[in-house]
Amino acid sequence: xxxxxxxxxxxxxxxxxxxxxxxxxxxxxxxxxxxxxxxxxxxxxxxxxxxxxxxxxxxxxxxxxxxxxxxxxxxxxxxxxxxxxxxxxxxxxxxxxxxxxxxxxxxxxxxxxxxxxxxxxxxxxxxxxxxxxxxxxxxxxxxxxxxxxxxxxxxxxxxxxxxxxxxxxxxxxxxxxxxxxxxxxxxxxxxxxxxxxxxxxxxxxxxxxxxx
Numbered sequence: 768x769x770x771x772x773x774x775x776x777x778x779x780x781x782x783x784x785x786x787x788x789x790x791x792x793x794x795x796x797x798x799x800x801x802x803x804x805x806x807x808x809x810x811x812x813x814x815x816x817x818x819x820x821x822x823x824x825x826x827x828x829x830x831x832x833x834x835x836x837x838x839x840x841x842x843x844x845x846x847x848x849x850x851x852x853x854x855x856x857x858x859x860x861x862x863x864x865x866x867x868x869x870x871x872x873x874x875x876x877x878x879x880x881x882x883x884x885x886x887x888x889x890x891x892x893x894x895x896x897x898x899x900x901x902x903x904x905x906x907x908x909x910x911x912x913x914x915x916x917x918x919x920x921x922x923x924x925x926x927x928x929x930x931x932x933x934x935x936x937x938x939x940x941x942x943x944x945x946x947x948x949x950x951x952x953x954x955x956x957x958x959x960x961x962x963x964x965x966x967x968x969x970x971x972x973x974x975x976x977x978x979x
Contacts, residue, residue, distance in 0.1 A: 769818070770861055773847035773868065773888065774801040776837030778830060782853040783810035785938075789856050790819060796860045803840055805833050831900035831910035834889075838899065842891045852885045858935025864888070867931045873897075873924035874915075877932040884911040886932040897922045901963075905952035909960045912968050920974055 775797065779786055786804070793802060794816050802819045806812075807827040815821075828836060834850055841848040847868055851857060867875060873893045876883040897918045904910040918924040957967070965972035972978075 768799065769801060770797075770799045770865075771845060772865055773849050774803060774841040774845045775849045775851060776803045776805070776834075776841055777851045777853050778805045778807060778828070778833035778837060779810065779853035780806075780808040780827065781810070783808070783812055786853045787812055787814060789853075790814075790816060792856055794818070796857070800861055801841075801844075803837055805837055807833065829902065829905055829910075830907040831904050832902045834910075835899040835902065838889055838891075838894055842894065846891050847888050848891070848894075849888045850884070850886070852934075854938040855885055855934035856936040857886055857932070859931055863931050867929055870927060870929075871925075872927035874918060874926040875932060876926055876928050877934065878928045878930055879933065879937070882937075883915070883926075883928060885937065886934055888932070893918065893924060897924060904956045904959060906956070908953045909956040913960060913963065916964060916971065917976070920971075921976070 775793070777786065783806070790802070791814075798818070800818065802816075804812075804819065804821040805828070806821055806823045809823050809825065812821055837850060838848040849864060868888060868890075873890065875888040877886045879885055897914075900910050901913050901917075904913065915926060919926060961967055963973070963976050965978055
């Protein structure tokens with residue numbers, strides 16, 4: 768019987784070779800859990816698994832849109848979306864995640880500084896109340912900090928940073944390392960963040976988006 772409490776979503780663009788081997792581990796760790804892969808790079812996944820669904824996206828999404836797409840897909844049948852980077856191996860199992868989610872909280876993130884969203888669980892309730900990630904952020908960077916501020920400052924929600932979501936194997940920025948073009952929009956995103964919140968990260972002055 769499949770786990771109906773949460774499902775896993777993984778966006779990917781150029782890490783198929785690494786992700787393919789990691790999926791084998793996730794099949795063992797989460798044998799009762801649906802895993803949804805959003806492939807923004809039209810990559811070659813040689814092996815298929817019964818509980819893994821791969822969607823090949825011919826119009827690549829930025830990371831915020833990818834997260835939103837996966838969350839909405841998962842919420843059709845589950846109350847929680849466990850979103851993972853394609854360059855990590857989480858190293859936990861269904862029992863640990865379900866135990867974590869019994870703790871009151873509106874968002875569950877890893878404890879890695881600057882990489883809280885390398886692994887996170889977003890409840891459907893929080894997504895419905897706070898909205899999704901801001902898809903005006905291009906490529907990657909700043910969409911995670913933006914969401915933390917939106918949910919905590921604007922909506923009064925409480926994120927929980929848990930060791931349960933700390934990856935056992937973590938290759939920070941490996942997609943960008945492989946393709947530096949993926950980071951070209953970083954300064955554009957930084958300007959949007961400053962404009963939206965009245966200052967840089969840790970120096971924000973607005974309590975609402977764009978001070979409105």
